[in-house]
Amino acid sequence: MQRNWIHAWLLLSPAFVFLLAFTHIPAVTTLWNSLFTTPRGRRPSRWAGLENYETLIADPIFWKVLSNNIWFALGTIPTSIAIALAMALWVNEKLAGRGFLRMAYFTPTVLPMIAVANIWMFFYTPGFGLIDQITGRFGLPQSNILGQPDTALWGVMAVTIWKEAGFFMIFYLAALQTIPPSLIEAARIEGAGPWTIFRRVTFPLLMPTTLFVSINAVVNSFRMVDHIFILTGGGPDNASSLLLFYIYEVAFRFWDTAYAATLTVILLAILGLLAIGQFFLFDRKVHYR
Amino acid sequence: MKHDLAQATGQSVTLTGVTKFWGDTQSLRGIDLSIPAGKFTAILGPSGCGKSTTLRAIAGLETVTDGAVWIGDREVTALPPAKRNLSMVFQNYALFPHLSVAENIIFGLKVERLPSAERKKRLGEVAELLELTPYLDRKPAALSGGQQQRVALGRAVISRRPVCLMDEPLSNLDARLRDEMRREIRRLQQALGFTMVYVTHDQTEAITMADQVVLMNEGRIEQVAAPQDIYRRPATPFAARFIGTPPMNLLPARAFVGRPDGIPDSLLIGIRPEVLSLCDTGPLAAVVKAVEFLGADTLLELSTGAHAFLAKLPGARRFAPGDALRLSARPEDIHLFDTNTAARVEDPALASLFAQSAT
Ligand SMILES: Nc1ncnc2c1ncn2[C@@H]1O[C@H](COP(=O)(O)OP(=O)(O)O)[C@@H](O)[C@H]1O
């Protein structure tokens, strides 16, 4: 009995050490740092209490990027999950060349985000980009999607959806293949059409996957910012800046590390709350086999 | 018991010239079959002979390469399963794991948009009939194998469809439960009066349950007959060996002592092990190879020249390997088959020659 415990701890310890070093300790340090001022030149950091949080509440850019991020999440999560599910159902059919289709849909996932962003730069470039070349054929005026405050975020969202849908599709595809074909056949015999089968059999059985994928999507919507560096740099006028991108700017461009720590604490709190909330929301509706 | 659920009329099922190819391999080689309305028909055959394919062709889960499927007086060859008005029980039950027992049973009624009062009424009846009332709120995973089986039966009978298909529904149950469910399914079919098409590889199931047995082999139908007839008068050597345990002995004429002259080599003489009896002047002179004591009977492995055969003898007489025996059978217990045509030969006079004692 005693030996088992020791073995268990020994086996867990390598992973535990790394988790501590790279996740738990930095998280606690961040929280600690957010309660101090940023050291500047000769001025060492001093205890600031909740001053940083007061600054944050008064910071219009923080509210701007937060609302951007909420719109970004609302715009990308349901769409990319719906597209992923639709693609998985389609690719799961017995159709010719489905191996090729699966690979084609999955390709965006294996590309680095930086490469994806560069491909989309080519689509978006005003005048020469693919979009303008096509719309130009029909005599439409030149566009500047990424250059305008009211469309820049939409441009960034399109890239994100394109990148994420293929990744989520793989999870749905794997889950679809665990559904016994006889369940679908039984439903067909009972008179159900494709829509009823989807609504009453397939979709409920995919609920655990939907939960998993949507938690991932939420986390990603606060975490994926690589493409913003290439596409817009957060501009124009912070129109396409997201919370994490703003944290990066504050920390490594303005070197206001204490304020960056404060923003980070807020980000972690939001993510934690969302993940817990989703779990409770979905848990009632999820059927685990 | 005439129940409220009774379906007054089952419908007949007819297959004409049905073939099925999977790429180059052919799993049905021209099936002509007529399944009478309201009767219990068992499709029997060894694994891989095309039973499931036949059933799925009737269900519409598989398209046929050629030929036609009729249900009642309606051709359904091109119709999807939903339009064929039949129900089906799958080998693994195919219960929806996320739905309760009640929801599983009324799934089809909901799809049909039957009013909820009617749904409730029928659910009550079916649950009563199948003794599922205490379990209606459970998920299938919380039921035993036999209970899951009954839920699948409930789902199949609640919509009162005229034809019910079952593909090896008992093969996941243990032996005792299998006997019980066999009787239950038979009782259900007789009480409700639908047409049953029941696939099995187990001859006991087919023979004990069915009004009509369809024996299949390698994508063809070997024989269609009532269980007694298929046992008493097998139509082909395959049918002769497949039905009955231990299987029928098939011997060439030259294995018999004092055989008549002029018998072609293509003739096979079939004698069931249980009809052989000891007789000092019997036409089969054999040496005992092995003895298996079964209690009431003794099963002997025998050989005569190069031919091995079995005999099941009643009584308590002791045998030992190496004993020499003479055996005979009554003329009406002798079956003749022509291996060229794989068909039964009706020739009582010829048959009696192999029953007579050698001179
Ligand atoms: N989906 C399929 N693809 C290819 N061959 C199949 C398929 N289903 C069945 N077969 C072949 O058809 C033959 C009959 O199969 P089946 O009807 O399932 O036999 P049974 O139910 O009598 O055991 C088998 O040889 C099997 O390999």
Ligand SMILES: [Mg+2]
């Ligand atoms: Mg089968």
